[in-house]
Amino acid sequence: MTNARKLTRVEQKALRPIQILDAAFDEFVANGFSAARVEDIADRIGVTKGTIYVYFPTKEDLFAAMIRHISVPLEDLLKEAGELKGSHEQRLRSLLMLAYQRVAQDRRCRELLRFVIAEGSRFRDVIDAHFAEVIEPLIQRTQLILDEGIVAGEFRKAPAANADIVVSPILSLMMDLLIHDSKRRVDLQAYMEAHLDLVFNSLSQSRPQGVTDQA
Amino acid sequence: MTNARKLTRVEQKALRPIQILDAAFDEFVANGFSAARVEDIADRIGVTKGTIYVYFPTKEDLFAAMIRHISVPLEDLLKEAGELKGSHEQRLRSLLMLAYQRVAQDRRCRELLRFVIAEGSRFRDVIDAHFAEVIEPLIQRTQLILDEGIVAGEFRKAPAANADIVVSPILSLMMDLLIHDSKRRVDLQAYMEAHLDLVFNSLSQSRPQGVTDQA
Amino acid sequence: MTNARKLTRVEQKALRPIQILDAAFDEFVANGFSAARVEDIADRIGVTKGTIYVYFPTKEDLFAAMIRHISVPLEDLLKEAGELKGSHEQRLRSLLMLAYQRVAQDRRCRELLRFVIAEGSRFRDVIDAHFAEVIEPLIQRTQLILDEGIVAGEFRKAPAANADIVVSPILSLMMDLLIHDSKRRVDLQAYMEAHLDLVFNSLSQSRPQGVTDQA
Amino acid sequence: MTNARKLTRVEQKALRPIQILDAAFDEFVANGFSAARVEDIADRIGVTKGTIYVYFPTKEDLFAAMIRHISVPLEDLLKEAGELKGSHEQRLRSLLMLAYQRVAQDRRCRELLRFVIAEGSRFRDVIDAHFAEVIEPLIQRTQLILDEGIVAGEFRKAPAANADIVVSPILSLMMDLLIHDSKRRVDLQAYMEAHLDLVFNSLSQSRPQGVTDQA
């Protein structure tokens, strides 16, 4: 193994900012920007206040850096989605399920939404920038598949082919998880099934099954 | 005019707490609980800090009272919905539209959601209590109509008959309005139509598939 | 007597800023701007830190206000000098002696010079403004008398009729008092006599040469 | 070129303290003792804070060493003056002009006066010691020439034969340069001429009264 020894100075140095940002995330999540204390962030990683200020000049800078830090991996989701194959329904289904996985598994992704809502007015720029990398691409990609699916005759051309509406259960789930946190365990499978059932039963054109069409 | 005279001392006294709570709402909305300053709340109604403390013993009490104050009118919505007549679809449609009206018109109702998300962990009790009076009744009432509609053969018995999913576009809209505030004007009519189209096209039993029966 | 009772609230309120400025003067004199502690200023008048900030928003503002506070009475000196009567020599002599009195008796006037030298670069504006009300008027007034005295044939027209030079012993004395403070007591009478002897023996036109008329 | 090669390690080592002291001078001049930052001193010579502490144990020690460093060359002035020849007037004239040259040309000599006034109370010892090597010898030497000149019948025996008074224009000039720094260029020639004119016209015994003997 390569890590059987202590970290070298250089490794330690490279790690410190990450440690701080991770600790800052936890603290800001727990208390919000204003109520979070820099010293408590420091305590979480066993350093003193001063150390935080070696790396970040102000609490605000730390917050902004933290937002950037946690929002980084979010673009990756879309890359995977971009390569999805199959019918338009298949692709949309895969995209939505990817989003569910992310939302369900990645607490940071969810908490980002809390920051957007709670601190948006104070950190408009940072928040906007990174909001634009999470929610908006999801909606845009969804709308693209819907539009193409209509052209391909796979989806019906209807008001319901609206990405905001189609993805909204996912956002609602995020909110729900934020509000009740780990308290109330949502039955994710049932929730997803209900969502997809609603969407595709409404949109899919030529579906004998699905039970709506007695015609 | 009935109010051409100055308020009597008694009237003034009865008014003061309301004034304070209204000012507190604006201030807490603008800055969140921690960053809001009691003095700024006082300034908004032209009194001094001390006056606030005549009516509310602490900033936390003031916040809690403010939450209760703005959440009061929300129950009324459900009362109206309870008296809705017509088919189950009709009743569900009316319920959802009532919710839309409230969400679109009542900024306080929307901001309540911000407090739920931003300050939920600090004011668990008061937030939970009043969350339970807004979102949950909406969902429960919705689920009730769905279940009854299925029994009545009006809706198909399907996973999609899930109130969380059915109302989620409304919550998403609230969030969207919170985040972008007055910036981006959503086309409410189109949004509602898309929502209802999706829901009823998916759920309604006896419907010529693929059409939103306006025709 | 009118002050046999405690001060009223109103009187106390009016007094507080003065108290603070006086205490600030002492503290800034003792330690300079940077090393002075706001809490020590507060301690000098038996209040707490917070009280200082009720009246002055920052330490810098307090310093600037203090400078303005102590420099106020300095213009008065010149008013008296303006009404001096007698020959030009008499008037110049009176002006210089007025300056000596001020320098010798008013510690604040001297300490102002210390602030000018020590904090000038940090408080350029305030310092310049009030420097311009002390030293410069003295020099200008001196030059005016010299010039008029030459025209009147009372002083010889010579390079020595230079106000900067003529007043410099006064500035040197200020510096000396600043540096040695109360340690080394200068013999003010001898110093003044030497100064005036030098000046008038050099400038006066119609004087039996080389003698300060003990005759 | 003699210095076309890099410095050897030994030379580098001997140079470092000098570099530090020079940088410290600039920083302390710019900000005063308290507001000066050790790190800024280090930055001025491209080393890190730690390096400063290799050579000077504390910031105070560094300041004291810096004072000693810049005051060293000042004794030399007096050595030259001691060897001046000619009449007593000639010798005094030369002494004063030497002082002027030093004051006009050597910024460090002037800034020392600022430290004396600004930091005197904090560094009483070091400041006193080095003040005693600059101003006091000048005054003592001046007084010596005056006294000898009187004995020799060259100067009149008068109160004006007072070294403090006689040299004060030089100190005033130093102050003026400190306060206005490079802003207002004083006409040094005119200033000196006025000074010497005043002094010798007042003191010289055998001079056709009231005239500046250029004629």
Next chain:
DNA sequence: TATGAATGAGACTTCATTCAT
């Protein structure tokens, strides 16, 4: 010798809260 990460005491400043008037 030089580094620079880390420290921690201490400064400025804020603001919820109190209380005499």
Next chain:
DNA sequence: CATGAATGAAGTCTCATTCAT
């Protein structure tokens, strides 16, 4: 009821100093 001067605890940020490398 209302005021607003005063408090003091607490938070952000600074920086002289240390020490392992």
